[in-house]
Amino acid sequence: MTGIGGVFLRARDPEALASWYEANLGLELEPWKGSVLRSSGGETLVWSLFEASTDYFGRVDQQAMVNYRVRDLDAMLEQLRRADIEVEGPYEDENGRFGWGVDPEGNRFELWQPPAGR
Secondary structure, three states: OOOOOOOOOOOOOHHHHHHHHHHHHOOOOOOOOOOOOOOOOOOOOOOOOOOOOOOOOOOOOOOOOOEEEOOOHHHHHHHHHHOOOOEEEEEEEOOEEEEEEEOOOOOEEEEEEOOOOO
């Protein structure tokens, strides 16, 4: 394997959900309702397995969670709160600062502001 090629979510209304992610997380969407995320150099991407019983993803039936790298976690959490989006955080540890939100279809996502230099 050479890396992670993409992250895919199930959606009842792909067009509406794509618009939500574009408006609230700033994803630049292509006509096919997806986005190609490019590294500005040196950043890492983590792929990890969790126990089936984890509550880290939120709902038990949520099979995946996406972690989005952000420059300013506090600003992103405030932006989401102003849009009446359910969020948690911030939380900080040696890996950086984290926050979580839930999209209109109930998918929990993670926001990550890595420590300087990561």
